[in-house]
Amino acid sequence: MYNFEKIISKLHNSINLTQDEACYVSQQMFKGELKENNIIEVLSLLNSKEIYPDELIGFARAMREISTKVEIDEKVIDCCGTGGDGSGTFNISTCAAFIAAACDIKVAKHGNKAITSKSGSADLLHDAGAKIDLNPAQVSECIKQVNFGFMFAPMHHQAMKNVAESRKKIAPNKTIFNMLGPITNPAQAKLQLIGVYDQKSMNLIADALVELGTERALILNSRDGMDEASIYTETDVIEIIGSKKTNYSIDPKKHNITCSNIDNIKTTDNKSSLDMVFSVINNEDSDAKEISLFNAALSVMLYKEISLDEAIKQCRDALDEYKVRDKFNQYIDFTNQV
DSSP states (O other): OOOHHHHHHHHHTTOOOOHHHHHHHHHHHHTTOSOHHHHHHHHHHHHHHOOOHHHHHHHHHHHHHHSOOOOOOSOOEEEEEOOOOOOOBOOHHHHHHHHHHTTTOOEEEEEOSOSSSSOOHHHHHHHTTOOOOOOHHHHHHHHHHHSEEEEEHHHHOGGGHHHHHHHHHHTTSOOHHHHHGGGOOTTOOSEEEEEOSSHHHHHHHHHHHHHHTOSEEEEEEETTSOSSOOSSSOEEEEEEETTEEEEEEEOGGGGTOOOOOGGGGBOSSHHHHHHHHHHHHTTOOSHHHHHHHHHHHHHHHHHHTOOHHHHHHHHHHHHHTTHHHHHHHHHHHHHHHO
8 A cells, every 4th residue: 555665755755644654664664674774764854844743643653553561550650851952961851750759659761772862761770770671561560669660662662673773873863763752652651741852843742642642741842952841941831631732831930949050960971960860869959959850840740730839849858858869779679689
């Protein structure tokens, strides 16, 4: 019904693909039936014409169909970013996830090694001593016992190995796969906090999440360009509840969040990123602590359906009482004992 030549011709003419066409061409990638130069061509052409919602949904459908699922019968949230914002910050979303988990919510975090950022969540957790290649049953048990589980993308999307080299050759340029990670959670999380790298991608991901059945989500892009909620300026938000989308902004100054300089959260490598995470979980006052708890609070707010100020208080209390450090160590220990 579909063939690669017709699809590539449409892309060369800047014609958007249908959902089914996008699903088909991504399936060909995942099956290893396209050569590396063909994959690079498709990804580059999608970038040059701008990605259309049906294309993102089609890719997501294909990726979800072949993923190895994590079965868990409890409410879980995923908090992650698309990466690719070029900000060079430490791994904020991973640090925030442990603060959130220490506030008695269950986090099913989906991530990978760094491709377009300085430090991926998998790099950070591995360097901290965690065993990241848990099987689905082990991840499920980890979420139940620790409130946090990490799903290492190659373990759950094994067909991604067929596009890995192509992505590396396109990097640091972003591709549709930057947006796919957050919307293809193997635990099928119905609650999501997603940071994106630009304003245009916010609506694109929002439309995809609604069609893919997400129950509640916050999609973030800060006005200083981070795929996180910023503590230095306002952050634009699209909130999804069912099929309803609401746009608003969050001003950290209205929530007693302090900061000094964005350079204080920038990093050069995995080690310096991990050092910042350790400083946060040890409750050392810093911009790293403030931005981590601010982002964690958004997850807590979404999960518990409470006010942002109440969520911030719970996150501060968890840090002050060293519950976050304990949660982090509990996770490392669990992964090495299963």
